[in-house]
Amino acid sequence: MSDARAQMPDAARPGPGDRPQEIGFILVPGFALMSFASACEPFRAANDLAGRTLYRLRYFGEGEDEGEGARGGRVASSSGTEVPTEDLPRERGDLHTVFVCAGGEPTGWDRPAIHAALRRMARYGVRVGGISGGPYLMAAAGLLAERPFTLHWEYAGATVEAFPGARLTRARYVADADRLTCGGGVAPLDMAYALIAERMGTAFARRVLDWFLHTAVGAADDPQRASAAERYGVHHPALLTVLEAMEKTVEAPLGRRAMARLAAVSERHLDRLFLERCGVRFSAQYRAVRLAHGRRLLRQSPLRIGEIAAACGFSSAAHFSRSYRSHFGCSPSSER
Template sequence: MSQPHAPTSNKASSALGDRPQEIGYILVPGFALLSFASACEPFRAANQLAGRVLYRLRYFGEAEGRVVSSSGAEIPAEELPCGRGSLHTVFVCAGGEPNAWNRPAIHAALRRLARLGVRIGGISGGPYLMAAAGLLVDRAFTIHWEHAGATIEAFPQARLTRARYVADPDRLTCGGGVAPLDMAHTLIAERMGTAFARRVSDWFLHTAVSAADDPQRASTAERYGVHHPALLIVLETMEKTVEAPLGRQAMARLAAVSERHLDRLFLDKQGLSFSAQYRAIRLAHGRRLLRQSPLRIGEIATACGFSSAAHFSRSYRSHFGCSPSAER
């Protein structure tokens, strides 16, 4: 990334918050490097554009040393903080699979910092650790869409949303990827004003800043490559009803078409029957749960709308070429 132009005079910026704001990042091994960079680079850029230190960044691990990211890059880290010190906000950054996120030391550190008044945030899989630490009870939050199913299974009462990020006065959660750029824009604007935050985003060629509640994924039409209104209604409903699948008659009624016409739409547009498409969506959900959750195979079968573990296993082997236990 090229360096920004020399800082220009910004009286509004200098009048707001002269004291540097300290932001920490707790890195879980395998953290997503892009998500981490998107969450910290805007604050570094803000310092350079302002010509003074607005934000101090610190990096923490379970022990002092280097924490390895998803791509193999290593970030030098301090040991987890014992006290608040000057910390204003601390983000926990996690990637990979939820079955690797049982991190008691990090859970304890998050609870301790929250009690001390530090604003706690989670990036990508980080909100899962916040939930495990008990910091998201009765709170709306978000997480990377890939981990949504495992999060709901682990925390059935979770108020999970599919937003890009959720910003509360003392909690921040973000879906990861490039969404932290949107969140950082909001946080910088809160402190330094919208005009200054716009300069930071422009430096990263981030010209279209998304709103907090914008979707994380492409639309159903884009993901499936279809545009027929009835087919879109049915596909969206299929994704929402994996645990309790609806019958063909109910789906046809929702789409305001006949069952026969619904079958023709799937064969013509998707190259699959109604049943095969529904089963593929449910099995894909099962695959994510096998990889990401500690649920037993029988529990996963139920969560995917199969009548028994044996039925799930037969369907899984036929679809993916291996058994659920082999996948796990």
């Protein structure tokens, strides 16, 4: 290799980067604008930094006869910003990867035309991905059976209820051969880094993220949410153990004795810790965690109130409704 060629930056070297890679985004009305931007902007920046077209981006939406919320070639995001789109892809063409981006509530994601488009692209051998709520639509299209995947943590409960056998993880993103799923928010920046690095090398991918002042690249299996210590504002190890256990056992709540044993403290000491460090009783905190889960299911899933009550560990729909009204000031039915 000549000295001149050895000194060429990654993006200028001949090889797989020579032919533009076409990446499509299927936008569902109400899609999360930040997640979408975090996913597409790194590829646009890569083109600018390379001084040539490494990636060609396309944006797709349902036509007026394909789905509710379609607006003749424009799809509105969660903030109302509209993105010009072309009709859903029917042929592979030059598409290498296609992502479906969704936000809002899963009750609005019954999109047969999009499900069909995703299945069609998968049959053609296009790599299919989902961002934020997008993996939910992939699961609904039957593309994630027996596949590990992730999506935004807010939709985890509704996804588990809708797809009981789902291999859902809490990772920032999951790359499983020809399936890519991502939790949304700023996590697509990390996923884009991995995809660009795979194609163009880590040095060039790092330049892309530096463009966005994104100096700490998250690993694929990094958690999506802050730790329990940060979310609850407590640092006592026994309390953290119990709080994390509460979040994992909403459907089958553990008793105080079992929780105290788990934290290696007495029941009396556990009660005292909750009152002193959290300002509420053990039972009140546990109920709040379960009711918060119920609220997400009410907003995001089509489950009946009785089914949601059971999924939150309540003995009956009436018990759930009374607790819900006492905690949130409204009934479950009015919430829905």
